[in-house]
Amino acid sequence: MMRAPGGWRRFLILLPILCFLPYFFSVRELHQSTTIGDLPTKRTKFDHLVLGPAAGQGLPNRLQCQGSKALNKTKFSTSSQVPNFGEKIEFVTVFTIYNSTISVRADEKASNLVTVGNVSYSKEERSMAILNTFVNFIQVTMPQSNLVILTDPASDFSISRNGVTVYPIQGEYSRDKLMLQRIRSYIAFLETRLREVSRRPEHVNHYIFTDSDIAVVDDLGHIFHDFPNFHLALTFRNNKDQPLNSGFIAVRGTVDGISRAKNFLQKVLEVYKSKYINASRMLGDQLALAWVVKSHPSFDIRRFSKAQAFVEDVGGASVLFLPCAIYNWTPPEGAGQFHGMPLDVKVVHFKGSRKRLMLESWNFFSSSSDISDMLCLVLMSGRTKYDF
Template identity: 55%
Template sequence: MGICRGRKRPPLLLLLVLFLSLPLFLSVSRLYQNPPIQVELERSRPKKSDHLILGPAAGQGLPNRLQCQGLKAINKLHSLKSDQDIQIGDKVSFVIVYTIYNNSYGSHSARMDDKLSDIATVGSNFYNKFERSMAILNVFIDFIQVSMPNSNVILLTDPSSKFTMRRSQATTLAIPGDYSRGNLMLQRIKSYIVDGCVEPGEAFVGNWELTSFCSSACFLLLKIEAFLETQIQEHPKSSKSSSHYIFTDSDIAVVDDLRHIFHKYPDFHVGLTFRNNKNQPLNSGFIAVRGTPDGLHKAKFFLEEVANTYSSKFMQASRMLGDQLALAWVVKSHLLSSVKKFNRHEAFSGELNGVSVLFLPCAVYNWTPPEGAGQFHGMPLDVQVVHFKGSRKRLMLEAWNFYNSTSNLPSMLCLILKSGRTKYDF
């Protein structure tokens, strides 16, 4: 006689195993949705602000530092120019390198395809990546016109450049070369020391993708040679006056008249800015060249050695920092005694293979607001140039907007000082 039995219940042990395994299944599911590398990148990615953030002004109470009360400067800046400098006939031209990789930068379809994350807002203006770089370039020229209204900007660019922006203070020098990202830093040096051509009276033609700002420093170095060779050929030997040159990045604000450099230090051929940094004591974002025939020849000779050193020793850093490593190597090879002076704040000179090199402190001629944590002793009262490296470019646009509305330079510097430690979204 058969016995009817009900459905067997799962053993209690099996239920317990399933219960304990559930967290493991959930963890695996999360891993598939967010791979470990992606999760780690999200955790390590620094958070950047999309608006101006004011904090305490560093350096308060320290001598020879800008003192601020809110956004008002309560002590006077020390201008380094003299009455003699103001009356001089020599001019100073600023030279930068500018290129872009996105050929559809200005098209309607390109603007429509911009990701929302790539759009930045500064004040009432909206910028995509290209528009941000153009805004930075415009502000660069604006600051020069305020501090040195008789100076002009010379743009070294790829001959295939098709993008125009007209400014009466800027002209174009088209120089052939390899403008690829991997060669950008080296090309900058070569463009300074190789032959080029410029159409008289040609309007400014400029382009530069924002993401290449980090590489731009080295790009500038490869380009000085071309420019200097052109100036050597065209320099009128009978002329008593000179047009001196300062090769810079475009993310700087000139806040005082820099002509005094060429009169206060009358014997140098090349001027470099230094800082107390063991591996990168020299910054290529500011290079002064005396515009005399001798100065042009000596500067070309010096930068040729830097370019050769770059090519033979530092191409592994071709996308970033290679130019600064090459500059430091050349200087240390010929002028080792200068290394001990990099921890000071006074200008000094040295002779390198017949080239007189002037070393100027970054604290004055290439001051950068510290970003994030770290030691920060404020802004020197005699600051001449502010360099908005990295994500500080938002701060550069904000600073110009503030100055444009107030016409108060010291207060604008207080804005920079109180905002310089924030990581912005540029």
């Protein structure tokens, strides 16, 4: 058999790389391919979006994209399409600003600036930009909803937005204790709402407790109508050690719903303090959630292997388990299997270093006004590490 010339062999080896290169480009240069020097290197965080091929191509019930255009756009619901039963939804998040009393030199401050689009942010300004973007998405997809920000009374920040209330709650908001304090703040907030609804049982507000680095991309009001018998809702994934994510907790705003949800979270808090206090900076709340649920005698953990909603009684509360794939979808980082984005995704969670992607996504949506196209941008950017 004749051997192919050496040049041809080198060309065939390089061919897959050459075919792949055009998929990497900045969001500011959507129609230009990059050079080899722009390609990601291991553990590099980028100061601009780097787009690659959209995962899930050809798979059923997954978003299909051609560039930044969605090919199978879903008709996302709006508040006007969701039945109105006189019940409102309040989003609740915990947020604080860590103010430094140490003066920072001008050159050090400049080196910490991060630019997204035409705006440069300091560390504190980044946090506020994320919070404002969180509010923006809610006000687009659920304009009739209100937002409550639970915070440290000593935290020095202000936000003037319609439908947004800052609610100080005393506690320990240091970085090392923030996840522990978050559960305490949720419980304290529910106690105040329990007193209010006990006086006015006909006045029902449902509550969705979330991280502030999420984008609500579809109306969530249907949860309380489609599943009428749950007290609180959690999101789950097929993960043996951390099957539950604490970034999304829904509570039915009735006396029974608030009371049982509060009692459930108090059990989680007790387990957190007794078993996982060494993980108080992060993950401890999720480990405690999983322990409370999995320790219930009748609970079958195999139900977490299928991305289908189900209701189970746990510790005196009726708990609705919602799949993260729809209600808490996170763009994966780095290697690993990735099967794309479900067409009916309702919440995108920009964890960790995906914060730039959240801001860039809002900027893209502001210019396009198309949720589906924006989700293509997220899908094509989701496996890259960014700078904050």
